[in-house]
Structure formats: C-alpha cells, structure tokens
Amino acid sequence: MIQAQALSSDADFLNQVASGVFSGSVHSLFDRTINLHCREKEELFTIACVELDNGPNTLVTDRKRFQNLGVAVDDPVFVRDGALFIGQALALTWQQAKQWECRLPVYPEKDQKLREHVAVIKEYVAAHGKPGGLKKTSSPANVFEAEVSALLGARTSQLYQSLALGRWSEACELAIGLVGLGPGLTPSGDDYLAGLFSVYHLPNAPCCLPYPFFEKLALATRQRTNEISYMMLKKAAVGQVRESIVSLLQAAIEGTVEDVIRSLDKVLSIGSSSGTDLTMGLVSGLMLQLETGGNVCLSKS
Amino acid sequence: MSIKVVIKKSTYFDSVSLMSLSTKANQLPGVEQAVIAMGTEMNKEVLRNVGLLIPEIEEAKSSDLMIVVKAETDELCDDAFAGIEELFAKKGVTKGASEIKYATIDSAAKSIPEANLAIISVNGAFAAREARKALENDLHVMLFSDNVSIEEEISLKQYAHEKGLLMMGPDCGTAIIGNVALCFGNAVRKGSIGIVAASGTGSQ
Incomplete structure (x- = not known):
C-alpha cells in the first residue's frame, strides 16, 4: 500500500472526506490524475499529482505520477481511519492539506x-x-x-x-x-x-x-x-x-x-x-x- | 472503398495521446482517413458531414472511443486496425520527445529534463522573453530572432553569464556545437578549429 499526502484540496472535497462520507469507485486513470466516482454526490472527483493546479472537486497530492501504482478502474474507494483508500494500492491522508476555493476576481470599474x-x-x-x-x-x-x-x-x-x-x-x-x-x-x-x-x-x-x-x-x-x-x-x-x-x-x-x-x-x-x-x-x-x-x-x- | 469502425467502451485517453495516435493512424499504409475520437453526438454529426458515418457508429456513447478507418478494401481496413491497436499498445513507451509539440518552453523543459539547448525563432517582440524563459530553465540559447533591443540583449547575456550558460544571438543564424549543426549550419568534419563571427559576415 502506497501512502500519499494531500497538499491542497477543493474545500468541499476536503470536508466531504473529512466527514467520512465518501465512497465509490475509480472511474478513470491517467498518468497525472485519478478520477473517482463518488456515490454520495453522484459526481466525479479528481486526485491530482503534485504538478497540477487546484480545481473544483480536485485534491492535489505529493505524488509525481500515478502510473504503475496498481490502481485499476472500478477499484473501490472509501474513507477509513483518517485516510482515503483507493483500491488496495493507495492511501491518502489529508490532515495537512490547505483548503482551496474558487474565488473569481471582481470585474474592474475602469476597464x-x-x-x-x-x-x-x-x-x-x-x-x-x-x-x-x-x-x-x-x-x-x-x-x-x-x-x-x-x-x-x-x-x-x-x-x-x-x-x-x-x-x-x-x-x-x-x-x-x-x-x-x-x-x-x-x-x-x-x-x-x-x-x-x-x-x-x-x-x-x-x-x-x-x-x-x-x-x-x-x-x-x-x-x-x-x-x-x-x-x-x-x-x-x-x-x-x-x-x-x-x-x-x-x-x-x-x-x-x-x-x-x-x-x-x-x-x-x-x-x-x-x-x-x-x-x-x-x-x-x-x-x-x-x-x-x-x-x-x-x-x- | 471500405469504412469500418471499432468502438472501445468507456475508454479514456488524455488529449495529447489521442492527438498523437490520430496523427500516426493517418500515416499507416493504405489508410485514406483514420479518425480517433470520443463518441459524442457532435462528433458523429461531423462524421456524417464528411461521409464517414456508418450505422455501427450510432451505437457509440459519449464515453466510448470511436476508431473509424476508411481504406481501399476491407482487408486494408483490418490491417489498419491492427496497426492502430499496436499504436495503442505502445502508447506508454513511444511517447518520445520528438513526437510531442509543447506549448511553452517551461512545459518542454519539464517534460524533457535531458534537454540543454533551446533554439528560439519567434516574432522579435516576444524573443527576449522566450530567451529569458529558456535561461531560467537552465537551457543554453540560440536566439535566431532579431529585433531585440540592445538593453534586452545585454540583460540576457549578463543573466546567461551568471548562470554559466551560452547566450547566442539575437540574429544568430548558424552554429555547430558538439558537431551538431543548428539552423543554417553546414555538415562538416569534426576538427580542432572554432570560428566565432558576427551575423552577416558569411562565415558559414
């Protein structure tokens, strides 16, 4: 089991996993992202590698890449003992993660x-x-x-x-x-x-x-x-x-x-x-x- | 003429890989047209517009990957699919630097860590900025572009000097480094003579 840390995360995503109510399965896998289907929200959430930016429903980790981790599509996803488990291959902790919220800038008075x-x-x-x-x-x-x-x-x-x-x-x-x-x-x-x-x-x-x-x-x-x-x-x-x-x-x-x-x-x-x-x-x-x-x-x- | 389709259910590839696969699929022998795209309604409409829509394609869903091939005969189509499957299988190991176009120097430097030199040929208005970006990424620079101000040139050369990098140009049209000819460089035998000359002197 590989351990990884969340560095930052969309605030709603973070609150969702922290509440322990997050379960589902792996939807799709790429070198730099893993998409999870969340059963409770009926939405996709993204686990991203370190070089990617924050985004809606996204949690950025300290991993450089996700290839060859042993994660597969349809692997179960669940929260237990303060970690988000992705199949039998990856356990993510989020306690040190910075919260991120999408705040768009205000349109200027003078353009x-x-x-x-x-x-x-x-x-x-x-x-x-x-x-x-x-x-x-x-x-x-x-x-x-x-x-x-x-x-x-x-x-x-x-x-x-x-x-x-x-x-x-x-x-x-x-x-x-x-x-x-x-x-x-x-x-x-x-x-x-x-x-x-x-x-x-x-x-x-x-x-x-x-x-x-x-x-x-x-x-x-x-x-x-x-x-x-x-x-x-x-x-x-x-x-x-x-x-x-x-x-x-x-x-x-x-x-x-x-x-x-x-x-x-x-x-x-x-x-x-x-x-x-x-x-x-x-x-x-x-x-x-x-x-x-x-x-x-x-x-x- | 034969048109055939293979639909890969719930299959996702990142856009860079898809673009690369599509380009290579169109270069396979006997292929007149090869399309690799997600099976959205809009993409099916496009296939209809260009005469590549066959009934089997209607089955494709938005999350499916469609591979459509047009070739002279059924056999050539089948050969092409075999070739495309090989490309899919190789995807992970064939993603060489020469096959990918990077949007920025930063992304290229990040993806090709062994690179040590950038040749820059852009509009002069952007040249100094791109050269600086290359230097910031620890790349030697050959700046082909001209129309760079003296102040910017001095600043770039000082910065390169501080970092122990070569800053050739602006308006540098030819160089041979490590026996590799750059831009308008000629192929010459390796030897012990080095030449440094100003632009326009005809040294090449």
Missing part, C-alpha cells in the same frame, strides 16, 4: 487595463496557442479535423453574435451545439464554453446570463459529452473553474503584462489544445463584456 491585457492575450495565443481546436491548424490530419475546425469557427462566431445581442435563448441552443464537438478528452467546444462561462461569473461583470441559461445547458450537456468533460462544464456553469484560469483572470484584471503571460503559459499547457480553447473562450467572454459594456445586461432572476 482600460483589462482591454490592453485582452489584446496581449489574443496576440500571445495567436503566436503560441496550440492549433487543432479553436485555433486552426494549417495541416489537419484528416477530413474530420478539418470539419471540426470549420464547425467550431462557425458556431463560436454565431454564439458570440447571439450573446452580443442579448438573445440568451438562442445563445443557449448555439452553446449546446458546441458541447462534445472535438475529438479530445475534453472536446474543444466544451473547453471554449468553460472559458466563456468563467467570465460571465465574475462579480460585477457588466453582462450576465440568466440562471435558466445555465440550467438548460447543464441538462442538455449530460448526454452530449463524456463524464469528465461534463463535470468541467457543470462546474464552470456555476462559476467554478481551475486555479490556473482564476489566476489568468486575476492577472488580466489587476496584474502586469508579465503576470498575464506567466498565467497564460500555465493555461496554454493544459492538455493538447484544451488550454488554447479555454483561453479563446475566456477572451470571447472578456471581449463581450468590454464591447457590450453593460448595454446588454440580462437579469439574473
């Missing part, structure tokens, strides 16, 4: 700095972003990739226009048309939406979206994408995103250009094209806030 930083992000993504998703590749591997790229371009553009005009019902249908679009584990359409939603949940943001928008989207999403990506979207729909996205938003709002680039590099390193797709959604959201500037503020009620 000049944000405007400049959005331009920096766009330029940097154009130079350093990973193609293959929202950012077009000059040499798609096959006709499928080319068509995915064309659809992503057309649908994100339509969604942007619809949001700019404040047509939230139409926007919701267009957003649903992006869910599950793309070959990756978190499809590009999902990543774009997660980035976009994070901006709409900034406190004091001039433009907001009504609750039914997210409610309808979350309902429609469940069958349209895989469970891992669904969890990301479900959390983003209530303003919960991973730490690197929060840092990028913070830097864009109140940091320096160097802060922006540093945070952006971390986001761009997520997945294959996921970080780039997330950033492009975030940029769209910020541009909508800057361009419509409160003229299309939809009621939250």
Whole structure:
C-alpha cells in the first residue's frame, strides 16, 4: 500500500472526506490524475499529482505520477481511519492539506487595463496557442479535423453574435451545439464554453446570463459529452473553474503584462489544445463584456 | 472503398495521446482517413458531414472511443486496425520527445529534463522573453530572432553569464556545437578549429 499526502484540496472535497462520507469507485486513470466516482454526490472527483493546479472537486497530492501504482478502474474507494483508500494500492491522508476555493476576481470599474491585457492575450495565443481546436491548424490530419475546425469557427462566431445581442435563448441552443464537438478528452467546444462561462461569473461583470441559461445547458450537456468533460462544464456553469484560469483572470484584471503571460503559459499547457480553447473562450467572454459594456445586461432572476 | 469502425467502451485517453495516435493512424499504409475520437453526438454529426458515418457508429456513447478507418478494401481496413491497436499498445513507451509539440518552453523543459539547448525563432517582440524563459530553465540559447533591443540583449547575456550558460544571438543564424549543426549550419568534419563571427559576415 502506497501512502500519499494531500497538499491542497477543493474545500468541499476536503470536508466531504473529512466527514467520512465518501465512497465509490475509480472511474478513470491517467498518468497525472485519478478520477473517482463518488456515490454520495453522484459526481466525479479528481486526485491530482503534485504538478497540477487546484480545481473544483480536485485534491492535489505529493505524488509525481500515478502510473504503475496498481490502481485499476472500478477499484473501490472509501474513507477509513483518517485516510482515503483507493483500491488496495493507495492511501491518502489529508490532515495537512490547505483548503482551496474558487474565488473569481471582481470585474474592474475602469476597464482600460483589462482591454490592453485582452489584446496581449489574443496576440500571445495567436503566436503560441496550440492549433487543432479553436485555433486552426494549417495541416489537419484528416477530413474530420478539418470539419471540426470549420464547425467550431462557425458556431463560436454565431454564439458570440447571439450573446452580443442579448438573445440568451438562442445563445443557449448555439452553446449546446458546441458541447462534445472535438475529438479530445475534453472536446474543444466544451473547453471554449468553460472559458466563456468563467467570465460571465465574475462579480460585477457588466453582462450576465440568466440562471435558466445555465440550467438548460447543464441538462442538455449530460448526454452530449463524456463524464469528465461534463463535470468541467457543470462546474464552470456555476462559476467554478481551475486555479490556473482564476489566476489568468486575476492577472488580466489587476496584474502586469508579465503576470498575464506567466498565467497564460500555465493555461496554454493544459492538455493538447484544451488550454488554447479555454483561453479563446475566456477572451470571447472578456471581449463581450468590454464591447457590450453593460448595454446588454440580462437579469439574473 | 471500405469504412469500418471499432468502438472501445468507456475508454479514456488524455488529449495529447489521442492527438498523437490520430496523427500516426493517418500515416499507416493504405489508410485514406483514420479518425480517433470520443463518441459524442457532435462528433458523429461531423462524421456524417464528411461521409464517414456508418450505422455501427450510432451505437457509440459519449464515453466510448470511436476508431473509424476508411481504406481501399476491407482487408486494408483490418490491417489498419491492427496497426492502430499496436499504436495503442505502445502508447506508454513511444511517447518520445520528438513526437510531442509543447506549448511553452517551461512545459518542454519539464517534460524533457535531458534537454540543454533551446533554439528560439519567434516574432522579435516576444524573443527576449522566450530567451529569458529558456535561461531560467537552465537551457543554453540560440536566439535566431532579431529585433531585440540592445538593453534586452545585454540583460540576457549578463543573466546567461551568471548562470554559466551560452547566450547566442539575437540574429544568430548558424552554429555547430558538439558537431551538431543548428539552423543554417553546414555538415562538416569534426576538427580542432572554432570560428566565432558576427551575423552577416558569411562565415558559414
């Protein structure tokens, strides 16, 4: 049995295991993460290796990698004697872990700095972003990739226009048309939406979206994408995103250009094209806030 | 023309591996099109749009992995699936540095700890920052880009000197180090003569 320590964790996850009410099974395994299906919450939770950032439903451990631990899909997961057991292979203690909560920064009263930083992000993504998703590749591997790229371009553009005009019902249908679009584990359409939603949940943001928008989207999403990506979207729909996205938003709002680039590099390193797709959604959201500037503020009620 | 599909139930691969597998699958002999993607409704719609949707694909769920191959004959399709299975089996051991594109110098340095040199060729506006990032990761630098200010160049060279690293450039177009030609370097015999010359002198 390998012992590992939690270094930090999403506060709700930490409280859940500390209360002893956490059981389920291993959902999926990767080199740097183990996803657990929690029976009590009917949600996925993630055990992450040391180099990953905090996130919703995520616990970061001191392990460098999870490969060759002897953990397998469907292994039972339970809490006993102050440890979270993952099969017969891994026991996690959490008593020293720092609590993390997703706190999005407040949208600024004066937006000049944000405007400049959005331009920096766009330029940097154009130079350093990973193609293959929202950012077009000059040499798609096959006709499928080319068509995915064309659809992503057309649908994100339509969604942007619809949001700019404040047509939230139409926007919701267009957003649903992006869910599950793309070959990756978190499809590009999902990543774009997660980035976009994070901006709409900034406190004091001039433009907001009504609750039914997210409610309808979350309902429609469940069958349209895989469970891992669904969890990301479900959390983003209530303003919960991973730490690197929060840092990028913070830097864009109140940091320096160097802060922006540093945070952006971390986001761009997520997945294959996921970080780039997330950033492009975030940029769209910020541009909508800057361009419509409160003229299309939809009621939250 | 034959189109066949294999559906792997509840199978997850990280996006970097999927991208790499998809690229290699399309290079297998006899393959006209190979698609490896999660079985979401949207991805099935894309397959329909490009003429690759066959009835069996409808069975795929969002958490399943679809492998679709189009080839001249059924036999070539089957050969391709065998090749793709081999790629899946090898996944863990074939993830060589040369097959992966990294978004940043930080991620590349972290993933290839044995690397000791970075060649940087980006827009001049970003060149000094990228060079500094490479130096911070203990990499020697060959800075191909130009349009870097004198102040930035001095700062980079001082920083490299402090760390005991080489900082070649900006506007460095050719070098031979350890008998390895970089950028526009020529292949030459190994010998005892070293040449250091300014950009534009035609030393190469």
